[in-house]
Amino acid sequence: MTYSLTEEKRRRIAEKMEQFRQRQVGDAVEHILEFNKTPTTLKSELDRFVIGQEKGKKILATAIAFHYRRLGSSLKRALGDFKGDIEAALKGTRTPKANILMVGPTGCGKTYTSETASELVGVPFVVEDLTKFSEVGYVGMNVTDILVDLLVSGGGNPYVAQMGIVYLDEMDKIAAETSTVRDVSGKGVQKGLLKLVEGVDNTLEFGKERLNLSTKHVLFIAGGAYDSLEGIVRNRLARLNVTGDWRDHLATEDLVSFGMERQLVGRFPVRVVYDRLTTQELQDILIKSADSPLLAYVQDLKAWGIELRYTEDALAEIARRAKKEGTGARGLTGILHRVLLEDMFRLPGSYTGELMMDGAYIREKLG
Numbered sequence: 001m002t003y004s005l006t007e008e009k010r011r012r013i014a015e016k017m018e019q020f021r022q023r024q025v026g027d028a029v030e031h032i033l034e035f036n037k038t039p040t041t042l043k044s045e046l047d048r049f050v051i052g053q054e055k056g057k058k059i060l061a062t063a064i065a066f067h068y069r070r071l072g073s074s075l076k077r078a079l080g081d082f083k084g085d086i087e088a089a090l091k092g093t094r095t096p097k098a099n100i101l102m103v104g105p106t107g108c109g110k111t112y113t114s115e116t117a118s119e120l121v122g123v124p125f126v127v128e129d130l131t132k133f134s135e136v137g138y139v140g141m142n143v144t145d146i147l148v149d150l151l152v153s154g155g156g157n158p159y160v161a162q163m164g165i166v167y168l169d170e171m172d173k174i175a176a177e178t179s180t181v182r183d184v185s186g187k188g189v190q191k192g193l194l195k196l197v198e199g200v201d202n203t204l205e206f207g208k209e210r211l212n213l214s215t216k217h218v219l220f221i222a223g224g225a226y227d228s229l230e231g232i233v234r235n236r237l238a239r240l241n242v243t244g245d246w247r248d249h250l251a252t253e254d255l256v257s258f259g260m261e262r263q264l265v266g267r268f269p270v271r272v273v274y275d276r277l278t279t280q281e282l283q284d285i286l287i288k289s290a291d292s293p294l295l296a297y298v299q300d301l302k303a304w305g306i307e308l309r310y311t312e313d314a315l316a317e318i319a320r321r322a323k324k325e326g327t328g329a330r331g332l333t334g335i336l337h338r339v340l341l342e343d344m345f346r347l348p349g350s351y352t353g354e355l356m357m358d359g360a361y362i363r364e365k366l367g
């Protein structure tokens, strides 16, 4: 049965729905304006997910907590000036940004930490692969793509979208000298990137709606493996007769030697160096990280009445094999899957009770 509404009722419902939408939009913004996590709180929350990388997590947590506290307080001030108009406040302010550069081998947690931090802060997060961008693409169409990605990640809230985090992956691949990809110079891409990071405004049109979106308040985190960077820093330190950990001495100079544009490097003043995960850390991820792939399998199997148990020996064997693969924590998921695949196929429906995974079990499954 369909119910037909009077014009008056229709109008009132539309009005209420619009009020509801506005309130939701406002609440999401409010949440960022009131951001008050301290660096130590953010770091300890990250610790539940990200294993190891102590020094790096500390720097990252500090940079992110300060960014959102600064953004929140400057927007609150602007909202006063602009009589509560959030769109005008966003337009009328500029957040001094300390974007972050993360250096570290594949699978050590660069993207994972950034994404987890964005969830803890409660802002949208998107990953953009820099190798996909070209010199022309960057300043044109692709900037809009990034803004659209943020809008989607921000649940369609245009204000929240502009306060999100963009993770720029493969930053080292756009270095000038090493750019063997495509016929475009890494230099051109870096120039375009400079504009994006500083703040690009775009208007999105769809149907009757027009949205003004800008990357002005967006926090950028760039990540890359930067394989030869350690050698560059070490050589410089040796020339200067300086001793100590190269990670503490990474300077703009070294990134320029690597092939990065000085101006661009200057826009990423916070430097975080992540280490290759040790076998012990890989093992710890299996049982200590809240996102552990092993604990996920334990949960999955429990739903079929199967109790997956494991020995220390089994965890060590999985960690050793993952370490050998050289893909960081990424290796863990694949290995676990290969180990459990057969029993996950066979046991549900035909067996309930304990499933013991020990070293022998691992070796039997993987050879």
Ligand SMILES: Nc1ncnc2c1ncn2[C@@H]1O[C@H](COP(=O)(O)OP(=O)(O)O)[C@@H](O)[C@H]1O
Residues within 6 Å of the ligand: 049, 050, 051, 052, 053, 104, 105, 106, 107, 108, 109, 110, 111, 112, 113, 223, 277, 285, 289, 291, 328, 329, 330
């Ligand atoms: N330090 C870590 N602690 C816990 N899990 C990790 C860690 N590093 C990586 N992982 C896991 O491995 C996956 C891949 O890591 P990712 O952050 O994407 O690597 P990358 O450093 O190449 O960006 C993550 O989704 C996460 O599940």
Ligand SMILES: [Mg+2]
Residues within 6 Å of the ligand: 110, 111, 112, 169, 223
């Ligand atoms: Mg990554």
